[in-house]
């Protein structure tokens with residue numbers, strides 16, 4: 383969508399959780415143009431969403447690997463079971479996230495993503511960057527923090543309430559790293575690369591971000607997005623979804639499908655950087671979040687990214703005459719910046735690097 387108006391950082395939007403209290407009509411800045419509105423319910427998926435048992439994947443069971451291949455070809459994601467995290471531990475993880483968002487605003491603002499009250503940085507509590515008065519805002523607040531490597535954590539942005547928040551998120555980070563590495567190894571094997579090919583690309587400066595999303599209930603769910611359609615700028619992503627409320631939708635061939643809730647599973651998806659490096663063998667799924675009249679919704683998302691300075695391009699092993707390179711070279715830093723800009727505009731970052 384061409385837009386001649388220059389994009390600039392504009393007024394900081396309010397915290398949606400505050401705005402939503404007692405509200406009957408979402409303000410116009412949240413309201414999506416009629417033709418883009420999410421239907422109250424998406425379509426049900428034609429087949430059940432693929433569920434992969436990670437314990438079988440780590441034992442190299444051929445049928446599980448085949449299932450993974452087909453899940454990635456079809457959807458670019460899967461639901462993971464056999465991840466070794468007990469139900470009680472996952473309950474604690476979602477519990478501390480919920481407790482954080484329940485804190486009084488002044489307490490949450492201690493971790494604000496605003497610098498000097500008017501500049502927005504990625505990390506911290508608040509909203510995503512707003513670059514235009516015309517930008518449609520999402521019905522969502524979030525806390526964004528770096529969790530890996532440990533020496534890059536900014537603990538002043540890690541909540542001290544509830545008191546177990548830090549320990550639980552640290553433990554969750556360790557557990558998810560195992561899942562991430564197993565997934566990366568299997569992606570490499572599916573491309574006939576050495577199994578540690580991708581794992582080794584993550585050096586000591588590769589960053590993992592945790593994003594806690596909070597979607598307040600909304601009186602007009604079909605007029606707003608919890609999160610606009612996007613793909614993730616990560617290499618891979620692990621999403622832990624509130625098991626009370628659905629809302630995540632996936633796009634395939636122009637149709638939006640509801641991702642069903644399956645308790646105690648984690649959703650694992652390919653990100654744009656993997657799509658680029660694999661020269662399009664793996665596709666980063668387009669997804670969005672819709673809201674709910676009655677219930678708030680939470681998710682905790684782990685984004686695995688490379689060293690911000692590292693160049694990203696299709697692997698030479700995956701480029702040949704029959705399959706020429708499909709994406710331009712970029713860096714993680716540039717790509718993440720691009721993602722925020724395109725996300726704000728309502729376009730897709732991946733389209734900016736396609737050849």
Ligand SMILES: O=C(O)CCC(=O)C(=O)O
Nearest residue numbers: 593595623630671681683
């Ligand atoms: O809340 C969700 O289910 C997904 C959130 C998401 O897509 C993201 O944070 O990138």
Ligand SMILES: [Fe+2]
Nearest residue numbers: 612613614669
């Ligand atoms: Fe996402």
